[in-house]
Amino acid sequence: MNENINQNKINEIANTPVVSQEISHESTLYAEPIGHIGSMQITNSLFTTWIVVIIVLILTLIIKIKAKLIPKGIQNVFEVLVEGAMDLADQVTGSKKITAKVFPLAFSIFIFVLISNWLGILPLGGFGLVETTEHGRAFIPFIRSGTADINTTLSLGIMSVIGANIFGILSIGLWKMFNKYVNLKAFGEIVTKVRKEPAILISAPIMFFVGILELVGEFAKIASLSFRLFGNVFAGEVLLMSMSAILAYGLPIPFMGLELFVGFIQAFIFSILTLVYFTIAAQDHDEHEEDEGKHVKEVLV
Amino acid sequence: MDSFITTFHIDWKIIIAQAINFGLIFLLIYFFALKPIKKIMSERTTSIEGGLNDAKNNKALLAKTQKEYNEIIVRARTEAHEIFLEGKKEAEDKKKIMIENAKVEVENMILSGKKSLESEKIKIIEEAKGEIVSLVVKATEKLLESHKDENFDKKALEQIKKI
Numbered sequence A: 001m002n003e004n005i006n007q008n009k010i011n012e013i014a015n016t017p018v019v020s021q022e023i024s025h026e027s028t029l030y031a032e033p034i035g036h037i038g039s040m041q042i043t044n045s046l047f048t049t050w051i052v053v054i055i056v057l058i059l060t061l062i063i064k065i066k067a068k069l070i071p072k073g074i075q076n077v078f079e080v081l082v083e084g085a086m087d088l089a090d091q092v093t094g095s096k097k098i099t100a101k102v103f104p105l106a107f108s109i110f111i112f113v114l115i116s117n118w119l120g121i122l123p124l125g126g127f128g129l130v131e132t133t134e135h136g137r138a139f140i141p142f143i144r145s146g147t148a149d150i151n152t153t154l155s156l157g158i159m160s161v162i163g164a165n166i167f168g169i170l171s172i173g174l175w176k177m178f179n180k181y182v183n184l185k186a187f188g189e190i191v192t193k194v195r196k197e198p199a200i201l202i203s204a205p206i207m208f209f210v211g212i213l214e215l216v217g218e219f220a221k222i223a224s225l226s227f228r229l230f231g232n233v234f235a236g237e238v239l240l241m242s243m244s245a246i247l248a249y250g251l252p253i254p255f256m257g258l259e260l261f262v263g264f265i266q267a268f269i270f271s272i273l274t275l276v277y278f279t280i281a282a283q284d285h286d287e288h289e290e291d292e293g294k295h296v297k298e299v300l301v
Numbered sequence B: 001m002d003s004f005i006t007t008f009h010i011d012w013k014i015i016i017a018q019a020i021n022f023g024l025i026f027l028l029i030y031f032f033a034l035k036p037i038k039k040i041m042s043e044r045t046t047s048i049e050g051g052l053n054d055a056k057n058n059k060a061l062l063a064k065t066q067k068e069y070n071e072i073i074v075r076a077r078t079e080a081h082e083i084f085l086e087g088k089k090e091a092e093d094k095k096k097i098m099i100e101n102a103k104v105e106v107e108n109m110i111l112s113g114k115k116s117l118e119s120e121k122i123k124i125i126e127e128a129k130g131e132i133v134s135l136v137v138k139a140t141e142k143l144l145e146s147h148k149d150e151n152f153d154k155k156a157l158e159q160i161k162k163i
Helices: A002-015 A044-066 A074-093 A096-121 A150-172 A174-181 A184-193 A200-246 A252-282 A285-300 B002-008 B012-146 B150-162
Strands: A033-037 A040-043 A128-133 A136-141
Touching: A033 A044, A040 A044, A040 B012, A044 A074, A044 A096, A044 A150, A044 B012, A074 A096, A074 A252, A074 B012, A096 A150, A096 A200, A096 A252, A096 B012, A150 A174, A150 A200, A150 A252, A150 B012, A174 A184, A174 A200, A184 A200, A200 A252
Parallel strands: none
Antiparallel strands: A033 A040, A128 A136
16 A cells, blocks of 8 residues: 555656746746736836835925925925926927926826836836746746836826817817727718719718727827837846846946836826827817918919 | 746736836825925025015116115205205395494484483583572572661662663
């Protein structure tokens, strides 16, 4: 009996795949799970985003408590940042009214993306878990830039584009916004204008098709926003890891500087594009075309 | 699409969680940072504008006050000069009147002094006359007593008659 048991154990050990004792750390396209809450996976990117929330909470509380009529320290920095950003946003939107409405969102996106990007560069990647997988023992860091996970950037992109469309509906109305994508108005104009302008028989279907393209364009916006940010930040992390693998001491430093710059630029691009999408959504195409028509006539006269 | 989802581990729960995280950040930034800072900045702008307006008003007020002050000073100097001239004139008039009065009083005093001297003189003369008469009478009486004879009486009577 005992011999049989021992034989089974020997067989079990023999059948068990050989696990390498070396701990590997590979960059994955996805954020690695570091825990669970119920059925929900907690990834290292999500954990980093929680840290971002805590950092923002601390900073904003300090600003709120220390805010005085005569500014000092962090309030000075924040005021300079806000004023500069508002001037820039004014230049992008071309309207103080739109800026006043959209700026808080764009600014929040900028801060969120910036801190997320920069947290990934911090040399805290040494803290993490060692998990045994079928390929061996793998190291999973606790900190991974929030934006180095497509789920985060996709979430931001979807919010930005849906937000822009809601803003468009509130600014120009549901019917006009609907006609941007499903141009029923163009078909209606065939009936009313066909005698005066027979060419409308050709232009109206084209306009309808352009509307459909606009709709497709909205999905393209989500994809471009989310993949641009994800691609840049993920590539940065891979670059830093590669440099560390070549020479851990010193070599990654210039690339860290580069990644700080890339992190800032990506946050800036994301927020500026959000501003642009909101501004475009708030513009009435018909009015814009009429204005352009008037301008052309004026130039011709 | 499935390969895309599996390659990138797209999880709608994480997408929603990240959206909630961003929502939290938006609320924190908007209510704790942007709103109070914008309020403070607008208060500061208002107070600076008010201060500049006050400074402008104060400058205008100062210029106006300076002008009024100069006018008042000029007017006061003119008035003071006029008052001085008037006072001088009045003082001179009073001086003349006082001198005139003094002269009259002096003359009156001299006159009254002269009168009193005259009356004293007359009185003294009268008194002297009376005393002389009484002395003469007394002397005569003594003389007559010392020369009591009939001849002398006759001669004296004759002389008195002659007188």
